[in-house]
Amino acid sequence: MSPILEGQNLALRFVAVRALDDVSLALWPGEVVAIVGESGSGKSTLLRVLAGLAAPQAGRVLYHDADGAAQDVHALREAERRTLMRRDWGFVHQNARDGLRMGVSAGGNIGERLMAAGGRHYGNIRTAAAEWMARVEMDPARMDEAPRNFSGGMQQRLQIARCLVTRPRLVFMDEPTGGLDVSVQARLLDLIRSLVAELGLAVLFVTHDIAAARLLAHRIVVMRHGRIVEEGLADRVLDDPQHPYTQLLVASVLAA
Template sequence: MSALLQAEGLDLRFGAVRALDGVAISIWPGEVVAIVGESGSGKSSLLRVLAGMQRADAGAVLYRDAAGATHSVLDASDAALRRLMRSDWGFVHQNARDALRMEVSAGGNVGERLMAAGDRHYGHIREVAAHWLERVEMDPARMDESPKNFSGGMQQRLQIARTLVTNPRLVFMDEPTGGLDVSVQARLLDLIRGLVADLGLAVLLVTHDIAAARLLAHRIVVMRHGQVVEEGLTDRVLDDPQHPYTQLLVSSVLAA
């Protein structure tokens, strides 16, 4: 077995700001890795670089596909990246509206990804879409409604259904529960936890929510000022933090 995605020496500058400063990270099949850190630590930039949405100034990102072929994400053409995003990857945005098409029905939002992946049978697409709405705990009877009618939590669940319908091997998630009510967050986290375990997905999760990271992640990567300051088993990083910044981060969490 080898890593699904492996990155080394990533540098990225925005003017004088070093968003990424020599970052190395890897993710293995079936592994959930949380990238935590405060706003401006570079965690979202890292996710965008790994997913090919942002070019780094230096470094390498290698993705190994199901057939064992290696793709250099930083050198891939836009068309090749779109192909990977359709077939192998998924991306869950913090704001569901960035991913959903609001003028298309809920079922259409899910079915669209299947069609992009080559499915042409309308009845089958509709059936799979209904199945996925159920898996994310939505009423399939609402599949013809516009997502505009949905609450924030439901839109996020729809985005997750849309992402997972093509059976991705690697899912990038950027603050998937950010901006939602706490009760909605808990249900969504539990939904994600169940789906990830059932499907054996590899997930790279960016979050500033330490409790979410503890619940979902096998491994934690702590970022500060564009650098990885600490990483390891989730419970070890949170219960025996070594770096001063990680100690600050962990000690700042309110116990419910």
């Protein structure tokens, strides 16, 4: 078996700041990996580079598609990369406004990816949208409402439904629970966990919430100053942190 996504020796500098400094990372099919670290550690940059949204200055990102062929994400032509992004991948943004079309109804938001994939049957698109709203625990009767009518947690669920409707193999999430209150966070994490298990998705997500990482991730990658300082199974990293920075990070979680 080969990894589904592989970052090799990635480097990216923002003037004097090394956002990524020789970072290598592999994600395996069906695996959930959390990237944790403080603000400015390069974790979001790493996610964007791996997802093909930002180009690295050195190194490459390989994606192994369903047929097993390796594709260099940043060497693809733009049309191919866009097809890949909406057929095989999903991206859940921290702010639902970045991932949703705020002027388009909930059903339209979910249906957009289907239409982009060539769906031209209105009835089928609506059925799929209603089905996915139910799967993310939203009321399908509200599918013609605009996203602004929904709460923050619901917008996030909508964003997840929109990503998953085309059955991607790989989903990127950037702080999917950021900015939500604790009880909403817990339910959203629960939902993500069950969907991921059910669909066998590979997920790469960025968080600064250690609890979220513990709940969702199989494996945790700790970043600091653009480098991966520690990497291992989630419970190993959290229960027996080796690197001083990871120890600090784990120790600073507030116990309720």
